[in-house]
Amino acid sequence: MRRRLDPGWRPKLVALDLDGTVVPYGPAGTRPSLAVAAAVGRVIDAGVPVVVATGRAVPDAVDTAVALGIRGVELVCTNGAVVYDATEARITHRVTVDIAPAAAALAARIPEAVFAAERDPHGFVTTDGFHREFTVGREEVVDLATLVSEPVVRLVCVAPGWDAVAMGAVAAEVLDPAQYSWDLGYSAWLDVQAPGVSKATGTAMVCEDLGVDPADVLAIGDGTNDIELFKWAGWAVAMGQALEVVQDAADEVTDPVELDGCATALGRWFP
Incomplete structure (x- = not known):
């Protein structure tokens, strides 16, 4: 996807992925670099809302949002299945799904x-x-029977020794798209959620509350779970280390996360 950008276009809302975009992957990936934190700060100082749009659950998302200085804007967590108001410490939107059939199908194959x-x-x-x-x-x-005993916002399946390609092939074969949506992490980490749920659907709810049109949204990310957000937003930037399929879904590609590509992308409009 390569759209032409109007020279006068300026984002009225910025949607940021976290892992691989704002922070590197891994246990240390909670606090952003000084360059990224400063770049996000300039967006906030300009009066433009910054929305975290992440696959992380609420606690991890809140930690990094606080480190970025994001206040007063809902967080899009769990790939859009949860929208969380950190100011009031409450969930404003939640989509659950019966995970028992998915877990059974995956366990049978893996x-x-x-x-x-x-x-x-x-x-x-x-x-x-x-x-x-x-x-x-x-x-x-808990045991698997207990784990699947009630609807949840997300099932995670990890296959030790597998790679993402093999895991994705199994998911595509056994998970009915009428029942589930799914995304792969950078390893053999599979997120399974309700159909139609994505970072785009969650971010759209926040934008509706704020009165921001999707055409005025800048989205930055690096994962396959950002592709729907890229399609929905007015302008999409992929990180330099992102898979080719993710880069192809974006309007432009910035530097990798290790080189503060998020800060570089934001600097185009917020120098």
Whole structure:
């Protein structure tokens, strides 16, 4: 996707992915670099809302939003399944799904798979052996039957020893798009959610509340879970290390996260 940008266009809202965009992947990826924090600060100082649009659950999203100085704007979490008002510490939108059929289908094809279910904004339940790279508040180890016993906002499936390509092939085969939407992380990490849920749907709700048109939104991200957001936003910027399919979905490509590409992209309008 390569649209022509009106020379006079300026974003009225900025939607930012976190991991791989604002911060690098990994356990240390909570605080942004000084350059990125300063760039986001200039956006905020210009009176333009900055919306976090992330696959993270609420606790992790809040930590980085605070580090960026974002206040008074709802956070789009869990790939759009949760919209959270950090000021009032409450969920304003939540989409759940019955994950039992998905978990059964994935477990049948991937015997070594481990699972987690995001039930509320404060933590996950997981099967034994599930390891997270980020803290997420409360976690409880349960058996698979208990994990799938109620609708949740997200099922996570991790396949030790698998790569993302193999995991994606299984997901495409066994997950009915009428029942589920799904996204892959940078490894064999699979997020399964309700159909139609995406960062775009969550960000659209925030924009509606703020009176911002999608055509006036700048979106920056690096993952396949950003593609729907890129299609929806007025202008989309992919990070330099993003997969080719993600870069192809964007209007332009900036530097990689290690080189503060997010700051570079924002500097075009907020020097």
